[in-house]
Amino acid sequence: MHRITVIGSGTMGNGIAHSFAQHGYQVSLMDIDKNSLDRALQAIEKNLTRQVNKQILSEDEKTLALQNITTFTSLELAVKDADLAIEAVSENTDIKLGIFRELDNLCPADTILATNTSSIPITQIAANTSRPEKVVGMHFMNPVPVMKLVEVIRGYDTDEHVTESIVSIAKSLSKTPVIVNDYPGFVANRILMPMINEAIYSLYEGVAGVEEIDTVMKLGMAHPMGPLQLADFIGLDICLAILKVLHDGLGNPKYAPCPLLVNMVHAKHLGVKSGMGFYQYPAKSKDIQVAKQFSRKLV
Known part of the structure; x- marks a missing residue:
């Protein structure tokens, strides 16, 4: 699993994109607003520079991370080759359900669909797709590049192999994944x-x-x-x-x-x-x- 799409370029979305790009993943960052994407790239570059100044990264690693990110305003183009699509838009149920219906239609059949929701039920989101077994919660903490925890939330129908894949991916980002079940508010x-x-x-x-x-x-x-x-x-x-x-x-x-x-x-x-x-x-x-x-x- 190497190609990641992040939907939403706000604080959480650009932080998620930053973390994946820093660890060598090819990231498609999608937002309907081009100006939001521009601001997201500026924020990512600023945060990468901060890591360079703290000697967490080298200048070459910063350059490579930025090269790993491609921006899109078209969801169809952003997800056409995605191994994993992560939704990181505002905490609004109707918006999220609409996005997942689109992702279900546009993504390849084997793409895992994850949501960064902090509270909306994974099972409810999954039920709006034809692949509920491939829908999972991947709740990052803010600021994403700094915070180690990722809540991995399994919905009622989430396949165990999907959960294990998300746990493995979180570890590859130098994060600590914690598996929780799908009840209101999860644990955090x-x-x-x-x-x-x-x-x-x-x-x-x-x-x-x-x-x-x-x-x-x-x-x-x-x-x-x-x-x-x-x-x-x-x-x-x-x-x-x-x-x-x-x-x-x-x-x-x-x-x-x-x-x-x-x-x-x-x-x-x-x-x-x-x-x-x-x-x-x-x-x-x-x-x-x-x-x-x-x-x-x-x-």
């Missing part, structure tokens, strides 16, 4: 999102402020980043979408999203990507400031 987000949600409730109910909550978790529980700052980096809209999947799928009120999170998403205070979340992210600055906008109007 079933545990992480309720913690983030509870941190937001602690803020919402006036138990403590943003910095205080994050400091308790960093210094008291040895977390490298507090849950509110982590939510900003994930994207508050993504956190909300995952919590809705957990709440709908498990039917337990403990997964109900905090009203403050809902209102912040409605206000488009989405975290790092919007410049405002629980913290402020000034343009062209690595500094963060605690957001001051948490008045009663957001609650």
